[in-house]
Amino acid sequence: MVLALPEEAFGAFDTGDTAWIVTSAALVLLMTPGLAFFYGGLARGKSVLNMMMMSFISLATVSVVYVLWGFSMAFGNGITGDDDIAGLFSNPFALFGSGQLADVIPGPDDTELVVTGGMTIPSFVFMGFQLTFAVITVALISGALAERVKFATWTVFTVIWATIVYFPLSHMVWGGGIMSGAENGFASWMFGSTDGEANVAPIDFAGGTVVHINAGMAALVLALVVGARAGFGRTAYRPHNIPFVMLGAALLWFGWFGFNAGSELAADAVTGLVWVNTTAATAAAMIGWLAVELIRDKHATSVGAASGIVAGLVAITPACGALTPVGSLILGVIAGALAALAIGMKNKFGYDDSLDVVGVHLVAGLWGTVGIGFLAKDVGLFWGGDYKQLVVQVVIALFALVFTGVLTAIIAFALKPLGWRVSDEDEKSGIDEAEHAETAYELA
Template structure:
């Protein structure tokens, strides 16, 4: 049952800010096809179509869920004022189908629309922007189970993960829930409040917890539940199309400006700072990754440079509004080095994270989230402040890890009757032909 919106949510939008957020939403939407190219190139040629389709179907299924009730579940309370459920999620039916967001009213001859908080953008535009975050988060997970998972089971997983994991976590961090800076959040319970807000607020500017720790932890769970590829540990799995990988990384970097700078929800000086920080951290991460490769393997590689791009983007995502450009360089170079070292752990620990979602997104997502407590100019330990911010950042990272880990495990085992794996012969001959009756390349 939908809920009527109070008069207080109506207002007149700022055309410049609205245009910027719409452009940003389009940039973030581009990131999912970009991810398809990045992941597709990293796969073997007999699995590239299936890998790309896993991203494209996430775009479809998550969008349907988000338009019907996903936005309401994450952000409905902020508009309706009806209260959330335990600080974990809002009423999924309060804004069912989002038709209420198109309501208008006339005040002194001026048409007012439903606005998102005290920003200058309409709520329907904020919905469009947030929808793209939900899509890319789910698509990211697919890289951990490349070349062996049933497409049908993956489709069902995208829906359950969105509803049970992503939407509540987005509410907890961004929608005024337990991990936000609201007076009902955990930081307020620990350190107290001032004027209705926590004295030390958790910082996740654009999705370190909600997107990257979330996707990375889910990827680890699925890699363990689904199991290893048949040839894991016996055959070297080389990328079949490195130009695809480089193209995907370039498009991800381009789209990430919408991801990070768009999260300011306006075109202002902070938006400019975020743009510079995003570029600085990403460039430094390439250096960090290639330095490790050069030292460890003797050669800097194209795939390493592309992976460094992603590691830097992941790390700066939560921190991009809180750091200086120099601090962003430091965050980025450490992220690139850490992720370059981390990707080797899957062989030592014996789990098959096919495309290094854990090594890149989980590791750099954790570093970026926790690194805020060290490098944030206004509250970081390295700038002479007390450790409160660091404590808060560690707690939100741990809560995200545990929440996603537990819920994804439940979902993964609940879907086992559907079957996670294609059969051995289909995996050996190629999942593209088995699952989609297609091949990427027709070779004489």
């Protein structure tokens, strides 16, 4: 028989690691309301509530489905010991409802004590931590759709996209699937393996592919399928509340320490390195973004500073455990400059990425993922003199682009019968009142 976790089983866990990951999960959870402020401030006043609600509903829907089948799809095989499905995802029903999240060890009197599967933290703690990543990845996409999308259609999209795109990609990269360093992964096919692990393993410490390339590519596809806002190219869409934007950036930076440093899944020396690298890259990226603004526009803006912060956080996310602090500074300043230049792409190519999800998350996420191949300590082209890591990083970045792009397009077209767009009249008068029967500010 299997008992509920008794007091004597807690010796199997490291209490310091457990406390840190629970704290990290709370920090990452805070990032989604922080994102709501960031996006809400960038939107116009008549759309701010809808913009924020798109993040908050993601927090609700994705949390529910992650508990029901998301964790099982992403990491179930590592808990149950079952084989995954073609290296793409785990059985959604193996841990359905997450009621059996543990291996067992022999206990007294022929009983079994429930303990975690191969980690120093309980499986429920790991599940909670990973749940918060799924939530914010979906919420990030919403920034490309500001001011024109039906709330009901977006809500349905959050569930389908998380299930078909996020959970499988999470498994492929982090859960032992084909994009991981496991023996069945592509890197083993390219460069061989030793003792069941690829000799040159892909590096995505906290979500360059799974979170940022994934969300950025999905945002680009939806912006193309849904179409531009009325007046795009003729109307100046100005942020209605820049202090909201700055507050959101501050909350994101604060929560990102849980995002990156928590991904070590322990409280150790690597956690400290990740904290320093995250700070270094983010600070350098803000400088890089503002430098572009000063050269190009002769002004350093508050919105630019906040956006540079996010670009640096995005870029260092996959690389934070593999770089030195100096490498992180280099990665960050380039990320800030690239993202500042990239946000003009929507005007050049004519797609309405309303709040620059593509310019910031996709571009900085691609640079952070590929930049590992140049800057990683000991294995990067510049720091280690070997090309293999760069090749592997390019492959996982390209795979994430294609995988997410194709599946998101299928989902977007499949939801067209529900209707993506609000009416022209509702868009003109304000989506807050049309979709939520509320306004953010009572001006009468």
